[in-house]
Amino acid sequence: MWDNHKALKGLADVLLFASLLMVLYASGFWVTHAPVFPVKRIQISGHMKRVTPEQLRFIAEHELSGTFFTLDIDKTRAAFGKLPWVRDAQVRRRWPDTLDIEVDEHVALARWGENGLVSVRGEWFDAASDEALPVLSGPAGSQKEMSLMLEKFREELGVSGLKPATVWLSDRRAWRLGLDNGIRLELGRGEVESRVARFASHWKETLAALPYHIEYVDMRYPNGFAVRMPDYRAPAASGKK
Template identity: 30%
Template sequence: MEKSLKQNASSLRSHKKVKSEQGIPGFFWEGGSALFKKQGQKLLLGLALLMIGLGLVGVKAVFDQWSYLQVNQVVLTGNLHEADPELIKKTVVGGRLMNLVNLPMDSLIEEVKQLPWVRNVEIRRLWPNSLEVNVLEQVPVARWGDDQLLNNSGEVFDGDTENQLPWFEGSQRDASQMLMEYERFTDALRPLQLSITHLKLSDRQAWTMELSNGLTVILGRTHPEALLRQWVMAYPQVIIGPVQKGERVDLRYANGLALYKE
């Protein structure tokens, strides 16, 4: 009887195993592993296609945003008289395709600063697709040499103007000093209502000037401003009548002056 019970238990376990195997189709029955592999491949392919689709959507979104931020307007500010507005805009935009995100700000500023009459420039982003370009223009106060100009900071720059300006001659290293002395000399001449038309500083640091009435004043190297102010006080007694062409006054003497007429 014990043997019979063991056989029945063994038969029951075998029956449950077969039933269990038959209850999970596609995994344990014959050919089930091949079907699983095929279904897995389809699933992976579907996931791959989904990821590609999402990637394309993302690329399109980035492209649309890039196009939206593309620079299509340049707003110029600043008090421009001589600088060319169209040339400035063309230099900023040119043929380049750029937006406010990848804007090469430093190189753009340097390019604009190289343009005629531009002393300094600031560029600011105006979202979503514009740039504000603020230009500080050169302010000429004198002609320098034969074909250059001097700005109000004592810097020499390339340019030309039809404005009536005094003519400076000297070394560029002395440009700032010449501008400062010019302002002092101009103040000293104010009582005579005369202006300087030509100012020269020699390599030996000697000053000579020509005035608006045609008179040449030789100041030399030592205390030029003080000598000029003393001469202005004595002018009514020294210069009598209209100044003749080529007339010169030499103030380099310790106890007087010399007046030359051609």
């Protein structure tokens, strides 16, 4: 082999190429990991009402590590996603030293029983709020369906001036609606929107005019409804002489 000039030249070329690759790799590694390329600025945008600057600053100071090139984008997104009111965070590098973070915040629609909140997108999230919100109670995984139905109930109740306070959905798919004036509507299964609309159409002129406390209204009748009034007493029948 040592007498074969072509083989020696080929080996030399291979070694030279390998050396160049090693130099390029080392240079690239140094460039991407060198402290001369730190992230100097973090630009945060998004319409935020619940996420505070202090929370964002804490994440930036304690969770983010690496240079402009080595900072893990997915890990950074996950770090900001730990904040209770953050639904999502989009992270982008901007040359030469800036990290752009766009925060998408949850907007609460209702409470989910006693455990967390449901957003306007029908997503459950674990956060606290002192806002007066309706309460949803139903089977696991029904948050999206119930949030959509809550909006429909609000629309159907518009003419009555009443608002949903509590919405229940049973395992058998039966609906019950609690109103902000304390009245409960039994809606059952199927055609629940039309039943709420029928109640709303009779509320002001008929039900609200009754001189009794109304506990609940059963709307499961096809052409009418039944009213439970605990303090109502039927007049005694008068006998004829």
